[in-house]
Amino acid sequence: MKFPVRAPVSTLVALGGGWLILLAYIFGLEGLRATILGWVVLVSAAGLLLGVLNLAAVHFGKLRGGARNALYSFLLIVSMFVTFVVTAWLGPEHAAPQWVFDYLLLPVEASLVAVMAVTLTFAAARLLSRRVDLFAILFVAFAILTLMGSGPLLGINLPIVSDLLRPWLAQVLAGAGARGILIGVSLGTITTGLRVLLAADQPYGG
Amino acid sequence: MNLAMLVVVLYFVGAMIAFSILSRRQKERNLRDIPAFYRLQGALELAVEDGTRLHVAIGRSDITSPQSAAALAGLSMLRRIATVASESDNPPVATAGDGVLAILAQDTLRAAYQQLGLFGAFENDLGRVTGLTPFSYAAGTIHLVRDEEVSANLLAGSFGIEAALIANAGERRQILTLAGSDTLTGQAVLFATAHEPLIGEELFAGAAYLGAGPLHDASLHAQDLARWLVAAGLVAGALFGLFLGFLT
Known part of the structure; x- marks a missing residue:
């Protein structure tokens, strides 16, 4: 077992905080747990601000270094600055920041979701040329069957596929697989913690 | 008192320590084959030789949520990768979609540089935030993959469907993408888009395969044993239910 020596203060805070929260959870000390988590939430909020500053610093560096696509960095810094000033000045409930959110941020993210649909269709088509194994074949076959059974095809619900096969695939096979994966993820989460x-x-940094 | 939680914690701590002690007596590591990590090891060596860069995406998750475990697994792999590749012309770079995770990524890289005696070469922007919402994170990361001589992508953290965009950016540049997520949607899209998808608990095993130490190996054995116990419990429960059904 490796013992921490390089950063004793941060190690002590991290281990002490972690064990305290775990023990408070086990022994039902809700007050203690809520207090420590409250501190963590405050620090996380400061972390969010530092994240925004980091994002700005990286793009400012790209701009100064004349990196390829520096125009995007310029646009990001200007829009970030304008949004920050407008929101800080008028408050997040004002119509102007809401407009930025509704008419700039949401449409851009929605367009990325649209790109996603094309990306996933293309990836599914390419999967079998890249990786020909049993699981890839099953993945594509089940995806096609589920899609065929999900909605009316040219106004017609496909018999057997829509009412029997798709629900059985989704609820029995996919459900069992999902549970297996989630059990694995849960065990991994516990050991990582x-x-x-x-x-x-x-x-x-230890 | 949460007795079930106490039992789980005691089992895992006990099993990890026991397997760690047992592994000292064995000459060979006894881990099952996960080809993705052999390819990662190869990509790591190639990046050091070529002077290209490895990109580690640790995703976006709140540090107070259970999803942060996936990011912690990613940070663990980042530490191993940085320890090997930081002397390269283009050292590894980490991206995060959360401020706290970016700070942790910087700390992880800083510690690796310090360990190698290269502290002067460390730069803060090696661990960076590329966006704070799922799709802005993906959009910012795509630029990095495209513009910064990245030769391999490792996505190890909590991702949703946006991971497909990052994996696709790697595919377009014809670079290796290994990817794992703790969410079902993330794993589904990564199965279709990544060269080497990590399914289920494989994401959490990465650092052990990169040689992080005996306690990592021991934690995998403890996890495997727990999985068999859970599976046995499920089968026993199902058989018991069936038996009760016959009786009534």
């Missing part, structure tokens, strides 16, 4: 608490992982 405990590795941090045992200082085998030190993502805080």
